[in-house]
Amino acid sequence: MASLDTGGDEGHKKGPGVKKAKKLNTRVDMTPMVDLGFLLITFFIFTATMSNPTTMDLNMPKDTDKKDEETKIKQSGSLSVILGKDNSLFYYEGELDATASGFKSATYKEIRDIVIRKKKEVISRYVTDPVCESEAKAKGKSIDDCKQKDFFVVIKPTEDATYKNVVDMLDEMTINKVARYALVKPFDSELELVRLSGGGGPAAATPPAK
Amino acid sequence: MAKAKIQKKSTDTDMTPFVDVAFLILSFFIMATKFKPAEPVPIETPNSVSSQTMPDNNAVMMSIDKDNKVYFSVMSKSDVQKGKEVIKEAAKRAGLTLTDADLAQYQDGEMIGMPLNKIKGFMALPPAERGKVAQDGIPVKDSATSELVNWIGAAKYVFAGEPLKYLVKGDNTSKYPTFGAVIDAMKRNDEQKYNLVTMPQDAPAGTELYQERLKGK
Numbered sequence: 185m186a187s188l189d190t191g192g193d194e195g196h197k198k199g200p201g202v203k204k205a206k207k208l209n210t211r212v213d214m215t216p217m218v219d220l221g222f223l224l225i226t227f228f229i230f231t232a233t234m235s236n237p238t239t240m241d242l243n244m245p246k247d248t249d250k251k252d253e254e255t256k257i258k259q260s261g262s263l264s265v266i267l268g269k270d271n272s273l274f275y276y277e278g279e280l281d282a283t284a285s286g287f288k289s290a291t292y293k294e295i296r297d298i299v300i301r302k303k304k305e306v307i308s309r310y311v312t313d314p315v316c317e318s319e320a321k322a323k324g325k326s327i328d329d330c331k332q333k334d335f336f337v338v339i340k341p342t343e344d345a346t347y348k349n350v351v352d353m354l355d356e357m358t359i360n361k362v363a364r365y366a367l368v369k370p371f372d373s374e375l376e377l378v379r380l381s382g383g384g385g386p387a388a389a390t391p392p393a394k
Numbered sequence: 395m396a397k398a399k400i401q402k403k404s405t406d407t408d409m410t411p412f413v414d415v416a417f418l419i420l421s422f423f424i425m426a427t428k429f430k431p432a433e434p435v436p437i438e439t440p441n442s443v444s445s446q447t448m449p450d451n452n453a454v455m456m457s458i459d460k461d462n463k464v465y466f467s468v469m470s471k472s473d474v475q476k477g478k479e480v481i482k483e484a485a486k487r488a489g490l491t492l493t494d495a496d497l498a499q500y501q502d503g504e505m506i507g508m509p510l511n512k513i514k515g516f517m518a519l520p521p522a523e524r525g526k527v528a529q530d531g532i533p534v535k536d537s538a539t540s541e542l543v544n545w546i547g548a549a550k551y552v553f554a555g556e557p558l559k560y561l562v563k564g565d566n567t568s569k570y571p572t573f574g575a576v577i578d579a580m581k582r583n584d585e586q587k588y589n590l591v592t593m594p595q596d597a598p599a600g601t602e603l604y605q606e607r608l609k610g611k
Contacts, residue, residue, distance in 0.1 A: 214409060221416045228423035239561060239589035240444035244577060246586055267570070296601070347458065347564035347573050348440040351590060355442040361602045367577075 242354065244367070257364075261306045261334035265295065266370055267353060268378050269344030277302060280373065287377050292352055299337065299360050306335040329363050337362050340370035342378060434505055434525050435459040437565045441595035443603060448591055450503075453559040454480070454549045455591070456542065457505060460565040462572040463531025465507035466545045474502045476552055481517075483548035485510050488541065492517075499524075507531045510541055534575040542579040550583055560588035 259278045266274040273295060276286040290298060316330040339353050350367070357365045370378075437457055450469050457465040468477035478497045485492045488510040496514050501521055507529035508516045516524065534542045549558065560580060564573055580588060597604040 214413060218409065218413055218416065221413065221420055225416065225420045225423060228420065228427055232423060232427040237439060237448045237563075237591050238442065238444050238594045239446050239448050239591050240442045241446070242562075242588055242590055244581065244586045246581070246584070296598075341570040341574075343569065343571050345570040346566060347568040347570065348566040350570055350573060351440040351442060351564070351592060354590070355440075355444075355592075358443055359597060359601045359603045361606075 240351075240354065240358070257336040257338075258334045260309070262336045262338060263299065263302045264338040264340060264374075265353060266374055266378055267339070267341040267345035267349045268381075269342070271346075271349060272378075272381075273349075274374075274378055274381065280377075284377055287381075289381055292349075295353075296356060296360065299356060299362065303332060303335050303360065303362065307331045309334075328361070332363055335362065335364060337365040339365060339367050340374065341367070342370055342375060434507070434527075434529060435463075435465070437563055438567075439563055439592050440566050442590070442592035443595055443597045444592060445594065446589070448561065448589075449559050452553065452557055453561055454546070455561040455563055456576050457507075458562075458564040458568045458572050458576065459531075460567045461531075462568050463507055463529065464534050464542060464572065464576065465505040465529065466532055466542065467503050467505045468549060469503045471502060474500070477502055477504070479552045480545070480548045481506070481513065483551055484541070484545045485513060487544040487548060490514075505529075509533055510544070534572065534579060540575065540579050540582075542576065543582050546579055546583045546585065550585070560585055561591050562588055563591035 262278055264276055264280075268274060271292060272289065273292060274287060274289050275295065275298060276284075276288065278286070280287060310331045313330055313333070316333060317327045320327050320330055337357060339350070341350050341353075354365075356362075435457075437459055451471045453469045455467045455469060457467065459465070468480045470476040478494060478500055481497055481500070482492045482494075490510055490513075492514060497517055499517060499519075499521055504521075504524075506513065506516075509530055509532065512530070516527065516529075519527065532541050532545065534540045546560075562573070562576055580586070597607055
């Protein structure tokens with residue numbers, strides 16, 4: 185019954201001659217209430233923001249003109265990732281040689297494995313650095329950070345890369361626990377290679393550096 | 395002759411448990427929801443594994459919409475006057491004067507994406523009207539005329555001595571150069587630390603972060 189039944193004194197006996205009082209139906213029709221209830225539920229579901237946005241930290245180094253203040257990275261431990269248009273992605277390890285043989289394309293799914301592989305490779309070449317390790321221990325950090333101290337990911341978004349691409353790539357750094365990475369403008373030579381690969385946008389304004 | 399009586403079965407179903415559940419769900423939604431703040435433009439943010447919650451007090455947010463327009467909003471729930479001060483200071487740096495009377499209709503956390511010389515006219519509109527106006531976006535592209543530098547500088551000046559968080563909220567499809575220009579404007583104000591607004595997502599299974607979070611639990 186879509187109703188509340190509050191009656192229930194059927195068995196009450198009245199004395200003889202007492203007129204039977206007409207019983208009022210005390211049932212309440214609950215349908216409108218149910219309707220209203222569901223209307224409100226629908227309203228709240230539609231207006232709800234279920235998950236609160238989160239934020240991720242991004243620290244950029246201060247720009248400097250002094251050569252000796254620039255962060256130096258080892259060629260052997262660097263991985264450059266170039267973000268092109270339409271979610272295309274290119275990468276190379278170390279320095280780009282004249283024939284650009286190391287310049288490869290990948291997808292956002294594959295880049296995780298590439299980062300992990302490169303990180304393992306750098307860690308395998310690690311020679312125990314007592315200074316760094318004792319420092320890390322003193323600060324209560326794990327020595328993992330020392331092991332990957334030569335590993336550096338350079339993220340180079342081109343003009344055509346979207347904001348999502350950049351955030352995805354930064355997120356990838358968090359996921360794989362890469363301690364050192366940077367956002368850098370791509371070189372003209374790299375832009376040219378991206379363009380030749382068909383994944384980039386307009387040609388670089390200046391001819392590629394030879 | 396007595397007819398064989400066919401017992402009539404009631405077709406009414408007891409709806410009480412149904413109503414109970416409905417209202418339980420209703421109360422859950424009422425309590426668990428926060429209303430979507432009014433935004434002049436919808437911004438779809440990317441996902442990240444980060445788990446920090448977004449601050450909503452003592453923060454300024456730079457939003458980039460899908461057309462690469464930049465908006466600036468001051469979030470200071472505890473003191474709405476601060477937001478007005480920031481707008482006044484930003485205008486002052488561009489050689490314009492705005493008074494409190496001009497900003498009487500300002501609401502906390504509002505997204506402002508107008509060039510500074512159009513702000514006076516924009517703020518004169520009632521809040522409901524303002525949401526409908528297509529804003530031009532704060533000029534950022536050219537670093538020489540970037541008004542965002544003024545905005546950030548003004549926020550820094552007004553919130554001096556207090557913690558201030560810089561949030562950057564970008565649309566999935568906005569292009570990198572605009573984001574780069576926002577970063578550049580921050581750099582020019584000597585601000586290197588900021589937060590990117592994202593939607594939460596779980597760490598992918600099997601990765602190092604996933605292992606670490608598993609251990610932590």
